[in-house]
Amino acid sequence: MKTVIGIDLGGTNVRVAKVTEQGEVLQELKSPSYGMEGPEKVVSNIISLIEQLDGYKDCVGIGIGVPGPVDTVNKVMKLSSNLNGFTDFPMAAKIEEATGIPTFLDNDANCAGLAEAIIGAGKLFPIVYYTTISTGIGGALIVNGKLVSGKNGYAGEVGNLIVDPYRDPFNNLNPGASESEASGRALIRKGQAVFGEKVQSAKDVFDLYEQGDEEAIKLVDQMTTDLAIMFSHVALVTDPHIFVLGGGVMKSKAVWMPKMIEKFKSFVHPGMREVIFTEAECSEPGIMGAAMLPISNGL
């Protein structure tokens, strides 16, 4: 059976796993990523972790998921806020050179989407749009098992989609960007503006909603409209077979998702209203998706 190496590189930790092409983890190693100590240190650490995997030389490919947009043709990050000095650094080339194994690089949200498209909730669907609604909002387009990452890895930057151009901008995003209006962090900001420090999480707002609090109902109502508009943008551009949704805000899906889907239907053509919205399934989408990168690239 074919095996691959998946690497989930974050600002704090890095995980390296040997995985079968069906997505079974055979061995997994974890270490600090040394993300702020420069790319040479990060990469030499990753190479030593790879070399600790049993029979690593038998793996057909290596995939790396990183926190930021990636130029997948040149295999470099185009923006790296959590990994010092990684913009345009040839990490994949260096790992490929050291190990002799073809190495691929993509954004971590794209990797999670790829995992869902190949072995998760989107399996068997030709066009999968993955969206994570968590502190932020990100996405990934997967067509026939291959990521469409975009020219500079910005395909899937759905958190910056404008849902209402008249609202205030936050965090260098557009005015009325979906992430500023409907992410977990947005719900906390809006909840605290109404309820003060009583709100510490998105769940607190959903709890107030379920208790029938009128202000919380308004907030959740606005959030479902904003998400519906965001998903209509994605649908009208890509018409996917399935939307796979991940991220922390999905824990409260029973509260907001049915309303959001109803509103979504009003924003798309009648023939598009039966698209499936479903929850992500993979337990470790980051590392699993990274492992799927070589497979998706034909290895």
Added chain:
Amino acid sequence: MKTVIGIDLGGTNVRVAKVTEQGEVLQELKSPSYGMEGPEKVVSNIISLIEQLDGYKDCVGIGIGVPGPVDTVNKVMKLSSNLNGFTDFPMAAKIEEATGIPTFLDNDANCAGLAEAIIGAGKLFPIVYYTTISTGIGGALIVNGKLVSGKNGYAGEVGNLIVDPYRDPFNNLNPGASESEASGRALIRKGQAVFGEKVQSAKDVFDLYEQGDEEAIKLVDQMTTDLAIMFSHVALVTDPHIFVLGGGVMKSKAVWMPKMIEKFKSFVHPGMREVIFTEAECSEPGIMGAAMLPISNGL
């Protein structure tokens, strides 16, 4: 040299051409389409036109462009307002059966986009987003020379993208849909509301703009903002290498396109601002794109 048959089927006319894989038209026939006389009549007419092409049996494939969304897997139209009775009618299967040549079907805007991606302005670019700004607004996503038509052929329905949710809805589109706000027809509607019957075309508004008319300046200014937001939606979902723009409103591109591109840059991440916007090049994108369908499908 490989040859293919391209068919451009409209409500009024149908054109059938034998084309080389490089896009050279060898022979072209035109006839009424009999679009309102039912699918059997339309199809038997098309088959007789095909049989009039010299050496049609040597062609490796047939592609048909139709006015409406298409389920490209089952090769049927999903909505047909200009062709009576074509929804779910197995036109491609019937033509394939009669001719013995593999037959493919797609939306006409998708075909135009495919032509631009394979032999036109988008040639050599991995991700091409084609947009036509004319009476209406439509689009097409082409990844590595293949159309991403969507589950029901609605990928590219960018005319229904919301650019401002607070405006009035028109023609069964969303409130603030780009087509209702920034198409040629929209500009005529808005121009007539200000200037009356003096405005008969989008060009009339652009002419007033160039004469320095303040009301016309406001209208064009709003149009460029609306188009910039629409294109930001597309870019944040697909991050294309190039936007190829066609349609009648491009005749006045010198007036509005540079301003639109400047505004677009403000609505996307810094790393996305250098995407190319260029004009469509194909002289007959409809029939050429239909002819490219079999090539794009691997024939």
